[in-house]
Amino acid sequence: MSQEVVLILFQVVVLVFAFSVHESAHAYTAMRLGDPTAYMLGRVTLNPIKHLDLFGSVLLPLIGLFTGGWLIGWAKPCPITPRNFRDIRRGELLTALAGPARFRLGSGADAGPRRRVPQPDGRPKPCGAPDRSRPRTARPAG
Numbered sequence: 557m558s559q560e561v562v563l564i565l566f567q568v569v570v571l572v573f574a575f576s577v578h579e580s581a582h583a584y585t586a587m588r589l590g591d592p593t594a595y596m597l598g599r600v601t602l603n604p605i606k607h608l609d610l611f612g613s614v615l616l617p618l619i620g621l622f623t624g625g626w627l628i629g630w631a632k633p634c635p636i637t638p639r640n641f642r643d644i645r646r647g648e649l650l651t652a653l654a655g656p657a658r659f660r661l662g663s664g665a666d667a668g669p670r671r672r673v674p675q676p677d678g679r680p681k682p683c684g685a686p687d688r689s690r691p692r693t694a695r696p697a698g
Contacts, residue, residue, distance in 0.1 A: 567627050571617060572604045575631035577662070578655040579607040582634035585654035589647040591640035599634060607631040 580602055583594035599606055608614065612630035620627050634651075641647025 576602045576604045576607050579631050581654040581658035586636045586651045590642045593635050593637045
């Protein structure tokens, strides 16, 4: 397999997993706040089959891959019944924010170990800081 094929397969797997994590976060939050709709439909799961939409999860990403465009898509929306929430306004707000918040928390946890990069002398330096491990050379004027 060429490196390009492996990269494309990896992107597809990550996209499908991202759909599942996002939608299951909505479903889990709704369930915890009193709405059993998504739970009864089996949507509180990381199984991608439960969340995939034919056009948004399969066809559109394939079109993007073959045309050299962006890998973009969507999953089936999480079903909720607002009147089942104990507090309707709070339940709708927290359920809506659950999917994006999950990615925000996940990306922060992922970036944490990479936050500091060790220098040759063993001291950590923040990412983006100038590399002072090598002596600076004078640049010619002009």
